Amino acid sequence: MNSSPHFPKRAVVTGGMPYGDKHLHSGHIGGLFIHADIYARFLRDRIGKGNVIFISGTDCYGAGPEVKYQAIKEAGFSGTIADFVEGNHKAQKKVLNDYNISLNLYGASALYEGGRIQNELSAQLFEAWYKSGYLRLEEVEQFYDEENQVILNGRQVEGRCPIAKCKSNTAYADECELGHQYSPGELIAPKIVTTGQTPSLKAVKNWYFDLERFGDDLKERQTLLEKEGISRKILLTNVADFLKDPAILIKTEDLEDLHTAMSKMPAHEADVNEENKSATITFKVLKDREAACTILREHGIRFRTGTTLVPFRLTGNVKWGIPVPEKEDITDQTFWVWPESLWIPMAFVQAYLKESTGTGEDWEKWWFDQDTRVYQFIGEDNIYFYAVAAMGLFMALNEIAGRPVQEALPIIIPNRHLYFGNRKASSSGDVKPPGAEELLNHYTVEQLRMHFAHMALHGNSISFKPQAIMGGEGFDATLAEGNILTNVYNRLIRSCFYTMQKYYDGKLPAVEVSAETKQAADKIISEYEWAMYRFELAKIIDMLDVYLRDANKTWSAQIKKADTDGESGESLRAQTLVDAFHIVRVAAVLLHPFAPEGTERVREFLSVDERLWEWTYINEPLPFFLSSGHNFKFLEPKVDFFTKHPSQLK
Numbered sequence: 001m002n003s004s005p006h007f008p009k010r011a012v013v014t015g016g017m018p019y020g021d022k023h024l025h026s027g028h029i030g031g032l033f034i035h036a037d038i039y040a041r042f043l044r045d046r047i048g049k050g051n052v053i054f055i056s057g058t059d060c061y062g063a064g065p066e067v068k069y070q071a072i073k074e075a076g077f078s079g080t081i082a083d084f085v086e087g088n089h090k091a092q093k094k095v096l097n098d099y100n101i102s103l104n105l106y107g108a109s110a111l112y113e114g115g116r117i118q119n120e121l122s123a124q125l126f127e128a129w130y131k132s133g134y135l136r137l138e139e140v141e142q143f144y145d146e147e148n149q150v151i152l153n154g155r156q157v158e159g160r161c162p163i164a165k166c167k168s169n170t171a172y173a174d175e176c177e178l179g180h181q182y183s184p185g186e187l188i189a190p191k192i193v194t195t196g197q198t199p200s201l202k203a204v205k206n207w208y209f210d211l212e213r214f215g216d217d218l219k220e221r222q223t224l225l226e227k228e229g230i231s232r233k234i235l236l237t238n239v240a241d242f243l244k245d246p247a248i249l250i251k252t253e254d255l256e257d258l259h260t261a262m263s264k265m266p267a268h269e270a271d272v273n274e275e276n277k278s279a280t281i282t283f284k285v286l287k288d289r290e291a292a293c294t295i296l297r298e299h300g301i302r303f304r305t306g307t308t309l310v311p312f313r314l315t316g317n318v319k320w321g322i323p324v325p326e327k328e329d330i331t332d333q334t335f336w337v338w339p340e341s342l343w344i345p346m347a348f349v350q351a352y353l354k355e356s357t358g359t360g361e362d363w364e365k366w367w368f369d370q371d372t373r374v375y376q377f378i379g380e381d382n383i384y385f386y387a388v389a390a391m392g393l394f395m396a397l398n399e400i401a402g403r404p405v406q407e408a409l410p411i412i413i414p415n416r417h418l419y420f421g422n423r424k425a426s427s428s429g430d431v432k433p434p435g436a437e438e439l440l441n442h443y444t445v446e447q448l449r450m451h452f453a454h455m456a457l458h459g460n461s462i463s464f465k466p467q468a469i470m471g472g473e474g475f476d477a478t479l480a481e482g483n484i485l486t487n488v489y490n491r492l493i494r495s496c497f498y499t500m501q502k503y504y505d506g507k508l509p510a511v512e513v514s515a516e517t518k519q520a521a522d523k524i525i526s527e528y529e530w531a532m533y534r535f536e537l538a539k540i541i542d543m544l545d546v547y548l549r550d551a552n553k554t555w556s557a558q559i560k561k562a563d564t565d566g567e568s569g570e571s572l573r574a575q576t577l578v579d580a581f582h583i584v585r586v587a588a589v590l591l592h593p594f595a596p597e598g599t600e601r602v603r604e605f606l607s608v609d610e611r612l613w614e615w616t617y618i619n620e621p622l623p624f625f626l627s628s629g630h631n632f633k634f635l636e637p638k639v640d641f642f643t644k645h646p647s648q649l650k
Helices: 026-047 065-074 081-098 112-131 210-230 233-242 255-261 287-297 338-355 380-401 445-454 482-503 514-535 539-565 566-591 596-606
Strands: 010-015 052-058 106-107 137-143 157-160 190-191 202-209 247-251 269-273 278-282 304-305 372-379 411-415 418-422 462-465
Touching: 010 026, 010 338, 026 052, 026 190, 026 372, 026 411, 026 445, 026 514, 026 596, 052 338, 065 081, 065 287, 081 106, 081 269, 106 190, 106 247, 106 338, 112 137, 112 202, 112 338, 137 190, 137 418, 157 287, 202 380, 210 233, 210 380, 233 380, 233 411, 247 287, 255 269, 255 287, 287 304, 338 380, 372 380, 445 482, 445 539, 445 596, 482 539, 482 566, 482 596, 514 539, 539 566
Parallel strands: 010 052, 010 372, 052 106, 372 411, 418 462
Antiparallel strands: 137 202, 157 190, 247 278, 247 304, 269 278
């Protein structure tokens, strides 16, 4: 690859939004934050530290924290729900710091300056969408707790998803964990989470965003993403599922009654299988499918609906939430947690800019400018919200501002599930993943960063099997990628320093890097850059593994030859040392986003400034950074640049 991929002038990187009712576990860290952090660190090196903002925060609102708060309150907790969420936020922030997650700001949707800005921004966006006609008021049935006389939302109710062929394990009041949307009345076997009782239904008015209006634009974006070729297959597959025409799936013994019902339906296409006594009925617009559903109910025919674009609910009645502006006599509503969590990165960008520059007024250039790209790392369960619903919301903002509808939309990078052992782990499920803090009792941060980064979560769910925690015997696969640092790279760096100190008085020989070494380095730099462009972190680690192992083999062979070749051996030793230092220098830059502590230690001993990390100079040899008579830092015997955990030392 001769050319370089195009990177933006500015970038915003976001790393999910953990709920405010829990501490972080291995899935949060290994399945999301480490991947986002590596990319943010790479972009800082690639386009400049001041041109990248990396943000995330605690998702404070919604039914989840309310349910957990009520439980701990009954157990004796005396603080407010804000106190409860803030305690979890601080614990999350500490763990992220422990893992060297280099966030510019880790905010909280209900707390501090970011929370204040989020309240203002939410009202401003709602007013803009309302004024421009993108919102509509709909009366739908919502779950109601008769005993406590409260409306139930989100995770306060659980059941089974009514969408045909849905594979989610859990469904909530009006959306399942895979993002399928439905009316509460369609949820199968609903139960109130706190009491186990079956809720009733009550008619309530809420505001909805007209997502179907952007159906053609979303299909156009899908085509653009497919053509661009960097979007993950799981994203394209999931989004395509939501872009299907509205459909009804029916299985019935009474085909005659079905044909009678179909004769009363709006225009449609029907695929009736007489042998299996089933039918798929497809419509062009959602309102026609809704009319058909009514007809089927009147005929007593059971059915399930397929995935499609449906109005996206913006508001609810949960008390713990951001107030919604009063419109058309609708009062006392709050924003549903999902939509407001989609635009909170904008609030966090404003909060960071205000903190760092004194004003957040130019925040829009970090979100909507043509020279900026937003990269959002998420879990696969959230594809609908970030890659479908949010795109519609942002497309509307583009139209309101007079921008092209497809301009400056975020790039979504979804990861598959991180299993614990061989089963999907979840803090709310039967299999609990290990806490992020617990892992650090057995592994170093950089061992874990390398291991999680090497998991090819772009294509498959991957099993995490930390033997030190699971109690297994034999080799611990969690250490495999860390060994590239602690064994392979360590050995090469130390060999270079000790040889230079022994034979050259701590000075680098005045020899040019060989053409072969330079060519190999330039090749891996190019391949690395393209792999980063495509978010292929596992591929990068494999490349570096081969690169460094080959370097060690070459070193051993050449130094052995130099030791036996007399005077000509001296020339060979000097060339080998200069070539190896070039490899050390290149590997340090390429590993910098993955293992920032150890690579900074390499830079410290090279005694060069931070230009080492800048991609402006990525192809320059080490002498470019050295002044005349340059002194390297002296390396004492048995010093490691990348360390093992104390529990691993024997």
